[in-house]
Amino acid sequence: MPATIAAAALCPSPPLLCPQLTGRRPVLPELRAACAEVVGRLLGQDPDVVVVVGPGAATGTWDAGSRLDLSALAPGIAEGGRGTAIADGGRSGVPLAVGLGAMLLDQAGYLGPRHLQAVGRDETAGACAKLGAELAGSGARTALLVMGDGSARRTLKAPGYLDPRAAGFDSGVERAIRAGDLAALLELDQALARDLMATGRPAWQVLAGALPAPAPATEVLYCDDPFGVAYLVAYLRPREGEEGTR
Amino acid sequence: MSDPGQGGPQGVLRLGRQAFGPDRLLVMAIVNRTPDSFYQPGVTWDPTAAMERVHVVVGEGADIVDIGGVPARPGDEVEVSEEIRRIVPFVAAVRDAYPDLIISADTWRHEVAREACAAGADLINDTWGGWDARLGEVAAEFGAGLVCSHAGGLPPRTRPFRVAYADVVDDVRRTTLALAERAVAAGVEPARIMIDPAHDFGKNTWHSLEVTRRLAELAATGWPVLVSLSNKDFVGETLDAPLDERVAGTLATTAVSAWLGARVFRVHQVRETRHALSMVSAIRGDTPPALAVRGLA
Numbered sequence: 001m002p003a004t005i006a007a008a009a010l011c012p013s014p015p016l017l018c019p020q021l022t023g024r025r026p027v028l029p030e031l032r033a034a035c036a037e038v039v040g041r042l043l044g045q046d047p048d049v050v051v052v053v054g055p056g057a058a059t060g061t062w063d064a065g066s067r068l069d070l071s072a073l074a075p076g077i078a079e080g081g082r083g084t085a086i087a088d089g090g091r092s093g094v095p096l097a098v099g100l101g102a103m104l105l106d107q108a109g110y111l112g113p114r115h116l117q118a119v120g121r122d123e124t125a126g127a128c129a130k131l132g133a134e135l136a137g138s139g140a141r142t143a144l145l146v147m148g149d150g151s152a153r154r155t156l157k158a159p160g161y162l163d164p165r166a167a168g169f170d171s172g173v174e175r176a177i178r179a180g181d182l183a184a185l186l187e188l189d190q191a192l193a194r195d196l197m198a199t200g201r202p203a204w205q206v207l208a209g210a211l212p213a214p215a216p217a218t219e220v221l222y223c224d225d226p227f228g229v230a231y232l233v234a235y236l237r238p239r240e241g242e243e244g245t246r
Numbered sequence: 247m248s249d250p251g252q253g254g255p256q257g258v259l260r261l262g263r264q265a266f267g268p269d270r271l272l273v274m275a276i277v278n279r280t281p282d283s284f285y286q287p288g289v290t291w292d293p294t295a296a297m298e299r300v301h302v303v304v305g306e307g308a309d310i311v312d313i314g315g316v317p318a319r320p321g322d323e324v325e326v327s328e329e330i331r332r333i334v335p336f337v338a339a340v341r342d343a344y345p346d347l348i349i350s351a352d353t354w355r356h357e358v359a360r361e362a363c364a365a366g367a368d369l370i371n372d373t374w375g376g377w378d379a380r381l382g383e384v385a386a387e388f389g390a391g392l393v394c395s396h397a398g399g400l401p402p403r404t405r406p407f408r409v410a411y412a413d414v415v416d417d418v419r420r421t422t423l424a425l426a427e428r429a430v431a432a433g434v435e436p437a438r439i440m441i442d443p444a445h446d447f448g449k450n451t452w453h454s455l456e457v458t459r460r461l462a463e464l465a466a467t468g469w470p471v472l473v474s475l476s477n478k479d480f481v482g483e484t485l486d487a488p489l490d491e492r493v494a495g496t497l498a499t500t501a502v503s504a505w506l507g508a509r510v511f512r513v514h515q516v517r518e519t520r521h522a523l524s525m526v527s528a529i530r531g532d533t534p535p536a537l538a539v540r541g542l543a
Contacts, residue, residue: 074450075413075452156321160405
């Protein structure tokens with residue numbers, strides 16, 4: 001069956017993407033706008049299905065109606081989430097990154113088919129790439145929404161404080177995305193990523209597995225670290241004439 | 247529900263040689279022996295300035311002084327020996343100057359707690375959720391008190407990162423109760439144990455607000471509740487107020503917490519806190535006004 005990734009979008013997954021969680025003042029409007037734009041482009045491909053991929057405690061699939069439990073992050077303002085794991089290793093609650101991906105689709109008004117996929121935070125690069133290839137090989141014309149963050153240890157005020165290795169790690173990821181060199185993402189050091197609290201590592205490796213060579217055309221819409229966590233928003237398209245074949 | 251023994255809503259809290267009924271609201275004054283704590287960093291780094299601060303807070307009505315040598319936020323490593331050097335001689339000096347003042351050592355390390363208690367500390371204020379399981383043993387050895395706090399399982403000096411709780415108050419209650427029971431098992435006198443939800447520690451602002459809103463659930467455990475609210479980020483975020491503009495928000499939170507059953511208040515602003523708590527006590531009817539002649543002449 002031919003692999004049919006129509007396009008892929010990369011977004012970060014901080015809770016603060018959700019407007020209900022951040023109080024009265026607008027928070028990072030430019031990041032939210034970039035995420036909205038990239039999701040809009042993704043949906044503009046008119047895919048048969050949108051696959052949301054994000055890191056979670058364990059690899060598993062969530063039913064399409066699953067939504068983030070905001071009450072766990074903000075008791076007192078929000079109702080609980082909904083959704084059941086089809087196979088997630090027994091944990092309750094859709095993972096943050098997957099739930100935020102679903103929220104971005106909702107915000108874009110997307111009502112079509114969606115597949116919510118968590119990838120375990122401890123999966124190896126090989127397992128992630130294999131999962132990516134499976135997602136790409138469904139036969140349906142697929143849009144991938146990949147939710148993942150870089151290091152959370154970029155500054156003294158970062159959630160994880162300053163780790164001098166963070167800058168190099170994140171710029172390596174940025175370089176790979178800008179160049180469309182997704183194979184480089186498969187080389188990321190798993191232990192280093194964990195040390196740096198770079199939660200996106202497995203999701204990026206799923207992306208790499210879903211879009212093997214040739215290098216896709218990529219565009220970075222946002223790349224910054226306003227709270228000491230590396231956020232990257234990017235759009236990836238298979239090269240003209242090469243979509244859907246592998 | 248655990249049995250707090252001598253403690254409890256109607257119970258007595260014992261600190262040093264003193265005993266306090268549930269209607270007594272106690273002020274714990276922060277005295278940081280650090281160059282880099284978040285609020286007015288370094289202001290009492292010099293030992294003379296620190297002792298002067300003790301004189302001031304005692305004059306303002308502090309019941310307890312809480313002496314700490316390591317900031318909560320991440321930063322340069324402070325070794326055990328350095329933490330001891332920062333706080334233990336100072337504890338001894340305060341003990342000399344004030345034989346009856348309740349002295350608290352703000353530390354999560356049992357080695358430091360042991361030296362501080364030997365130098366005269368009456369209470370070990372562990373903000374990091376019992377990370378060092380041997381603190382109770384030290385408190386028991388010296389007949390000292392112990393604060394059992396909830397830090398969401400975070401290691402000392404780390405920040406919360408996307409923390410989520412099915413029910414944060416339930417998590418606080420279970421965690422602090424378990425720590426209190428562990429302390430009793432280690433031999434700490436029950437009347438010398440307090441619980442602290444530790445606002446901001448392992449919590450985002452929503453979580454700290456929820457803990458405040460439902461503080462009565464923690465008071466209902468029977469263990470005396472300590473709250474440490476002073477100028478914290480959840481106040482700053484709620485009000486969009488920088489560090490030097492959080493006193494009113496802190497006092498509002500203090501009054502609500504007292505109303506809901508908190509008994510000990512760890513603060514930077516002693517005089518203002520004392521006033522806020524005196525108002526709460528009078529409103530509750532626990533203490534009469536200092537003076538009541540208005541309309542009575």
